[in-house]
Amino acid sequence: MIVLSEDSQRTSGRDAQSMNITAGKAVAESVRTTLGPKGMDKMLVDSSGGVVVTNDGVTILKEMDIDHPAANMIVEVSETQEDEVGDGTTTAVVIAGELLDQAEELIESDIHPTTLAQGYRQAAEKAKELLAEDAIDVSAEDREELVKIASTAMTGKGAESAKDHLAELVVDAVLAVQDEDGIDTDNVSVEKVVGGSIDNSELVEGVIVDKERVDDNMPYMVEDANVALFDGALEVKETEIDAEVNVTDPDQLQQFLDQEEKQLKEMVDKLADAGADVVFVGDGIDDMAQHYLAQEGILAVRRAKNSDLKRLARATGARVVGNLDDIEESDLGFAGSVAQKDVGGDERIFVEDVEDAKAVTMILRGGTEHVVDEVERAIDDSLGVVRVTLEDGKVLPGGGAPETDLALELRDFADSVGGREQLAVEAFADALEVIPRTLAENAGLDPIDSLVDLRARHDAGEFGAGLDAYTGEVIDMEAEGVTEPLRVKTQAIESATEAAVMILRIDDVIAAGDLSGGQVGDDDGDDGGAPGGMGGGMGGMGGMGGMGGAM
Numbered sequence: 403m404i405v406l407s408e409d410s411q412r413t414s415g416r417d418a419q420s421m422n423i424t425a426g427k428a429v430a431e432s433v434r435t436t437l438g439p440k441g442m443d444k445m446l447v448d449s450s451g452g453v454v455v456t457n458d459g460v461t462i463l464k465e466m467d468i469d470h471p472a473a474n475m476i477v478e479v480s481e482t483q484e485d486e487v488g489d490g491t492t493t494a495v496v497i498a499g500e501l502l503d504q505a506e507e508l509i510e511s512d513i514h515p516t517t518l519a520q521g522y523r524q525a526a527e528k529a530k531e532l533l534a535e536d537a538i539d540v541s542a543e544d545r546e547e548l549v550k551i552a553s554t555a556m557t558g559k560g561a562e563s564a565k566d567h568l569a570e571l572v573v574d575a576v577l578a579v580q581d582e583d584g585i586d587t588d589n590v591s592v593e594k595v596v597g598g599s600i601d602n603s604e605l606v607e608g609v610i611v612d613k614e615r616v617d618d619n620m621p622y623m624v625e626d627a628n629v630a631l632f633d634g635a636l637e638v639k640e641t642e643i644d645a646e647v648n649v650t651d652p653d654q655l656q657q658f659l660d661q662e663e664k665q666l667k668e669m670v671d672k673l674a675d676a677g678a679d680v681v682f683v684g685d686g687i688d689d690m691a692q693h694y695l696a697q698e699g700i701l702a703v704r705r706a707k708n709s710d711l712k713r714l715a716r717a718t719g720a721r722v723v724g725n726l727d728d729i730e731e732s733d734l735g736f737a738g739s740v741a742q743k744d745v746g747g748d749e750r751i752f753v754e755d756v757e758d759a760k761a762v763t764m765i766l767r768g769g770t771e772h773v774v775d776e777v778e779r780a781i782d783d784s785l786g787v788v789r790v791t792l793e794d795g796k797v798l799p800g801g802g803a804p805e806t807d808l809a810l811e812l813r814d815f816a817d818s819v820g821g822r823e824q825l826a827v828e829a830f831a832d833a834l835e836v837i838p839r840t841l842a843e844n845a846g847l848d849p850i851d852s853l854v855d856l857r858a859r860h861d862a863g864e865f866g867a868g869l870d871a872y873t874g875e876v877i878d879m880e881a882e883g884v885t886e887p888l889r890v891k892t893q894a895i896e897s898a899t900e901a902a903v904m905i906l907r908i909d910d911v912i913a914a915g916d917l918s919g920g921q922v923g924d925d926d927g928d929d930g931g932a933p934g935g936m937g938g939g940m941g942g943m944g945g946m947g948g949m950g951g952a953m
């Protein structure tokens with residue numbers, strides 16, 4: 403009996419598994435060479451010729467146009483990692499790929515995928531437990547430690563030469579935006595400036611708005627400024643003119659224009675009466691209003707972005723008002739200085755000396771656009787790890803130390819598991835060693851030799867022993883100052899395991915049309931409810947959106 407439409411493709415059993423595993427592994431393979439301090443970069447060119455040069459796992463995978471559904475599940479691993487921690491995106495994907503690779507061998511020797519999945523899950527749980535036991539405590543007071551963590555996250559990412567300086571800025575930035583509610587790194591904004599060297603990057607405790615004052619007659623700088631935030635327009639609405647004016651003689655027109663001017667003047671007066679020295683306006687400002695504002699000595703900025711208004715509110719303590727009729731002195735915020743300054747040839751408004759910054763801006767300088775972009779991505783990772791460290795207070799040594807240690811401990815644990823799951827736990831242990839192995843490969847070292855050294859040192863109880871990618875020696879990573887937050891590793895293991903298990907459990911791929919695209923969005927209305935339901939289910943499995951059509 404034929405239940406599938408002619409166009410659909412179906413792959414089942416071993417074939418489906420092997421197709422998905424191959425796709426997942428291919429994704430991991432594509433970022434593998436970027437791992438670690440000696441990892442290489444990728445150049446990605448999009449269809450319109452835009453170029454991105456990066457070492458950042460999640461960026462590479464997002465830029466690549468991946469549309470195989472199983473491959474997309476691996477891409478999602480890096481995206482989760484990016485959202486949760488910010489760093490470790492390559493690590494997570496490389497582990498997922500290796501879990502699939504190890505599974506392939508076991509499936510070939512007839513271990514059932516469900517058994518494998520169970521073993522992997524058990525191993526992942528145990529791994530997280532072991533890591534939590536081994537993690538080292540750090541306190542928020544230990545600034546030096548935080549700087550080291552910030553710096554490790556930037557290793558090998560184009561920020562090398564100024565890593566120490568940038569790490570200090572990152573720690574300052576995170577500490578500045580921390581409050582009772584926690585840390586929101588969105589309050590750290592990054593202004594990229596092409597020109598100058600990375601070393602000259604700086605942190606401004608306050609907000610920089612990428613705008614200029616609207617009128618040259620306004621002050622360049624205001625000290626001890628009362629700041630108003632108005633999310634509206636300093637204009638008289640056009641529609642009112644259309645609706646009300648029916649001009650019969652010139653006097654009438656003049657009267658009307660006078661009336662309009664009066665309205666604008668009133669708006670400006672309300673701001674001036676409330677005591678505003680500076681106003682950020684969300685929409686436009688009429689020429690006449692600009693003139694009145696300048697007359698009042700008010701520095702005004704138009705078309706401020708919503709996000710800027712929010713940041714300014716947080717920094718200055720102002721309330722964003724939507725209607726000028728309501729504005730009062732208490733709605734205004736305060737800044738010690740508001741000034742228009744030149745940054746690499748562009749004029750920006752700096753709002754500084756705010757009571758409690760809570761919003762800071764990093765001015766990131768670099769020789770070329772590509773350099774600055776990549777440094778920004780490194781900064782992003784670095785902000786993430788400092789935040790996570792402050793939240794959890796737990797770190798691990800880097801350089802493949804935790805993975806090597808886990809592999810040893812999990813092999814012991816496997817004996818206690820017994821049954822066929824034992825093989826899966828052992829495979830999991832082997833898979834984790836892909837990290838030290840890849841770090842060695844990428845550093846041009848012999849991966850077997852390095853792994854043997856590492857295992858021996860861990861066997862002897864040296865938890866912190868990791869691979870120094872620069873010298874090839876196995877050294878104590880903690881003493882060397884190479885540490886990473888615990889959560890980078892636990893999150894990587896968790897998402898990698900979930901994705902691998904999900905892929906392994908699939909034994910049937912039913913696609914409307916071929917897997918490379920076609921047949922997307924079949925709008926033929928008569929295929930009823932059931933096929934839609936199937937499509938929804940597949941979409942939930944990641945990346946198969948658009949495949950639910952005729953079936």
Ligand SMILES: Nc1ncnc2c1ncn2[C@@H]1O[C@H](COP(=O)(O)OP(=O)(O)O)[C@@H](O)[C@H]1O
Binds near residue numbers: 457557869
């Ligand atoms: N100085 C160092 N020596 C050895 N390994 C390092 C050093 N700095 C970072 N690493 C290791 O590099 C790996 C992270 O590499 P990275 O390219 O940033 O990938 P990810 O996207 O996974 O963060 C981690 O295993 C980390 O411990």
Ligand SMILES: [Mg+2]
Binds near residue numbers: 490783
């Ligand atoms: Mg990293």
